Amino acid sequence: MHIGIAGAGLLGRLLAFELARAGHKVEVFDPASGAEPQAGSPARAAGWTAAGMLSPVAELERAGEEVFQLGLRSCALWPGIVAALAQPVALTMNGSLLLAHRSDAGSAQRLIGLLQAKAAIHIHPQLLSRAELAQLEPAVNGPALAWLLPNEGLINPIQAMQALAAQATALGVHWHWQSAVNDLGNGALTCAGQARPRRFDHVFDVRGVGAKPALPVRGVRGEIIWLHAPGVQLKRPLRLMHPRISGYLVPRPDDIIVVGASEIESEDRSPISLRSTVELLTAAHSVIPELAEARMVHSETNLRPALPDNMPRIVNQPGITRINGLYRHGWLIAPALVERALLPMAGPDSEPAQAVNAMTASEVLS
Ligand SMILES: Cc1cc2nc3c(=O)[nH]c(=O)nc-3n(C[C@H](O)[C@H](O)[C@H](O)COP(=O)(O)OP(=O)(O)OC[C@H]3O[C@@H](n4cnc5c(N)ncnc54)[C@H](O)[C@@H]3O)c2cc1C
Missing domain, CATH: 3.50.50.60 (FAD/NAD(P)-binding domain)
Structure with missing residues (x-):
């Protein structure tokens, strides 16, 4: 055709x-x-x-069964698609981490309970000990609580x-x-x-x-920041669970960490606001205090298409x-x-x- x-x-x-x-x-x-x-x-x-997070379970915070099923199916399809492309595409399925500070344990437990209720039992979030977290992501030393979502991935x-x-x-x-x-x-x-x-x-x-x-369709504004952070090694996406600010960190090549993302009901594509910058970087710094010396090399605003x-x-x-x-x-x-x-x-x-x-x-x- x-x-x-x-x-x-x-x-x-x-x-x-x-x-x-x-x-x-x-x-x-x-x-x-x-x-x-x-x-x-x-x-x-x-x-x-x-950011390229492939997060069928973590997205259940906002989404339902249909997105969950589409996500699981896509996670199975992506490796075959990437393998059929001549140019290299970084695709990892190392899981992702949900993190919370001790002071936010109550709201974090509520979210974990929600994900457990919605996700299939074999992919429930797994609570990690301090030693297990240190082994998986040695750079993460801010939050006291961590859960591994084993089936999640990341694509560049x-x-x-x-x-x-x-x-x-x-x-x-x-x-x-x-x-x-x-x-x-x-x-x-x-x-x-x-x-x-x-x-x-x-x-x-x-x-x-x-x-x-x-x-x-409407656009939902999202803002992200790229940090250049030589020496801060991440193997998987990190999400900070917080009652007001939801932030994530995603590793990219060349010592870049993408920090995202705001979610604002607006079709304004103008540059990132001071408020979003402060909130996203505060969340990132609280997860990895060593990011204090990272350099902000890029920020970007775009619109998510939503019905x-x-x-x-x-x-x-x-x-x-x-x-x-x-x-x-x-x-x-x-x-x-x-x-x-x-x-x-x-x-x-x-x-x-x-x-x-x-x-x-x-x-x-x-
Ligand atoms: C900050 C941010 C972070 C995100 N993080 C994630 C994430 O971690 N994981 C995840 O799964 N998703 C994430 N997303 C969502 C994801 O990027 C979108 O859902 C996805 O890009 C939508 O794909 P699309 O092809 O429908 O639209 P788009 O990728 O926006 O493409 C639409 C295309 O249509 C073109 N177009 C517009 N008007 C016309 C016209 N009149 N004629 C012809 N072409 C036209 C545009 O130029 C564009 O190329 C994120 C989005 C944002 C903004």
Whole structure:
């Protein structure tokens, strides 16, 4: 089939790669100026900014069974996807740590209880002794309480975005940069400034926050800070449980630690605020006091695409599929969502396309 994709963020690149390797002819349209991350561009894909945590259990604090199941499935799919990419992508499944200071033990226990109630028993958080924590993450010496979430992982989103685009290109995908799509319909999409629609056998709308007004999507502001911290070694993501501030630390290559993330109901993409900076860095410093001498080398603001109920959706209409609402767990759930979205195209012998979250546009809009 000849496929058009509007949006070259996380979903657009993953779809392009999967469709091209299934033998389809694919064209992708995006307002960005190219496949690489554009420094200073205020409206780039959220996929570039993400920490890349693959946290099916920790995300149960905010999410339900569906995101949990999509997350487990995606954690199983990511290694195969990464193995099929020519460029290296760091992907680890070493688990993650939930941390709390003694003074916050009450609220931490409530959260652990919530995760235990929602997650399958074999992946419950495991309380660690001081010695076990020191063995797993010697750099962490602030918090008194630590739990290991054994099945969680971490992907490097920048490497993955680049590698997916490169592999899709090698498979023949054609990219139309500086091409915003204004309208999509049955097998057609229309780019800004062009009077006539381009025709395809099927089109996908994966424009994230840019899918308004076709979908009732909103942007949820998130801010992150990159610290250069030579000598501070982390092997897995750390999350600090705190009654008011939720912060995490994620290791990246070249002695970088990403500290994130604020979550603010606003579509303001302006630079990080003083309040968020203070809160995120206070949380990070309380987990690893040695970060006091780290250097702040970069900060970034972006918008998570969310639907009104904060749930992901696959919306099927004749000749067009819209996928949106990946919110704060896009890297966690994208492979499973793409797998479900592509089921109808897999041919008559495939499993029925019974995506549990597939809805019509009118269902979503209502
Ligand atoms: C601070 C932060 C931290 C995060 N951390 C994590 C994490 O640790 N783990 C996790 O799982 N998820 C995380 N996420 C969430 C994740 O990044 C998103 O859920 C995911 O990127 C959404 O993917 P998407 O493809 O729907 O949208 P995007 O990645 O935003 O891509 C949308 C694309 O559509 C393009 N577009 C917009 N308008 C148009 C138009 N008119 N025509 C054509 N193209 C258009 C954009 O240019 C962009 O390339 C985080 C997000 C943020 C902001």
